[in-house]
Amino acid sequence: MAELLKAIKGMNDILPPDSARWEWLEDTVRALMRRYGYHNVRTPIVEPTALFVRGLGEVTDIVEKEMYSFEDSLNGDKLTLRPEGTAGVVRAINEHSFLYEGGKRLYYIGPMFRHERPQKGRYRQFHQVGVEVMGFAGPDVDAETILMSAALWRDLGIEIGTDVKLELNSLGQPDERLAHRAALIAHLEAHIDLLDEEARRRLHSNPLRILDTKNPAMQPVVESAPKLMDFLGEASLEHFQAVRRTLDVAGIPYRVNTRLVRGMDYYNLTVFEWVTERLGAQGTVCGGGRYDGLIEQLGGKSAPAVGWGLGMERLLLLIEELGKGPAPRVPDVFAMTLPGSDAPSVVAALESLRAQGVQVVLNPLGKDGPASPKSQFKKADASGAHYALVFGPDELAQGKVAVKPLRGGGEQVLETLSDVALWGPRLRAHRS
Missing domain, CATH: 3.30.930.10 (Bira Bifunctional Protein; Domain 2)
Known part of the structure; x- marks a missing residue:
């Protein structure tokens, strides 16, 4: 390996x-x-x-x-x-x-x-x-x-x-900082024994940054330093x-x-x-x-x-x-394919839904065909989706699909796939 x-x-x-x-x-x-x-x-x-x-x-x-x-x-x-x-x-x-x-x-x-x-x-x-x-x-x-x-x-x-x-x-402005810089260097040089190695290195190259030190031992020197605001x-x-x-x-x-x-x-x-x-x-x-x-x-x-x-x-x-942030991202719809259903017809129907702005997750077919309905319903519930679409062979033969609410109750209904523009937007209405 x-x-x-x-x-x-x-x-x-x-x-x-x-x-x-x-x-x-x-x-x-x-x-x-x-x-x-x-x-x-x-x-x-x-x-x-x-x-x-x-x-x-x-x-x-x-x-x-x-x-x-x-x-x-x-x-x-x-x-x-x-x-x-x-x-x-x-x-x-x-x-x-x-x-x-x-x-x-x-x-x-x-x-x-x-x-x-x-x-x-x-x-x-x-x-x-x-x-x-x-x-x-x-x-x-x-x-x-x-x-x-x-x-x-x-x-x-x-x-x-x-x-x-x-x-x-x-x-x-730069000229005001130059005047302050000269006064600051003079102050720090007068307390050179209290400066740490980093502050001594910066004394003449960038003394203003010394004021931002987190070293507790240098705080009295910093607190008593000339303030830029006064210049x-x-x-x-x-x-x-x-x-x-x-x-x-x-x-x-x-x-x-x-x-x-x-x-x-x-x-x-x-x-x-x-x-x-x-x-x-x-x-x-x-x-x-x-x-x-x-x-x-x-x-x-x-x-x-x-x-x-x-x-x-x-x-x-x-x-x-702070416990803030977005709500967990979940799909509107979890689509299930039952044994005997025509997979290409299912995929085409879901594309029509997606064109209506519906967020759809399809439970993929395994190499041996669809998983059992019980297993798929378990995945649908775990996905957080608001609806399950159940594509069975009998329903598909009639050009229909079963729409089952997964959240908030409601009865399963049959919808006509050719009328998806009429009922599809309802599947995302919970977002508003």
């Missing part, structure tokens, strides 16, 4: 019935995007490595530790499996001059790849939903993207303020206040978290995260913000942009923890 091949660690198969939950989430997302006027964008899974080095920052965890990068054996190109979606969308926007006619509202759903230690809800191949709004500079768009994420929680039955909580901050100018503060006013009017509760910095270098002004404590330690379910400099940084004409991303695996874990 050949050796059994298995999936790569941290890259998982999604099989029924779990796949139905994924489809339900994807359908919910797509319906939300249509309500807000967003259009789907699809970019390659493999991109030039330089795209992420330039876009995310050389000293980010993603670029330093987590990317799946390799050299193309044919031409020597340095390539990377995409670790996130924004940089690829910006690359596509620039390459196709997609903002030439004005701003765009875009979304994507797809797999991403990071080489990290697999754990529940965090895998090496994971899936993201992301939105990117490009070409609009106003704080109203920042607020709209946040409100759209809040609408998604409501659509999924997730309670805002209890199941998920919104944290908000402003990173200001923001009038325009940045007004932008932030405008976002807050819109959220207040919309009734979305939030907490201003001055330590919220996000993991990529490209953010400016508004940043936000939706966090939960329902999955054990507090974790981020969705996060994003404004990144006005990234389009130009990646070779395009300067344009403002804002967006967010969420990990589908982690969100599905939260939905499961």
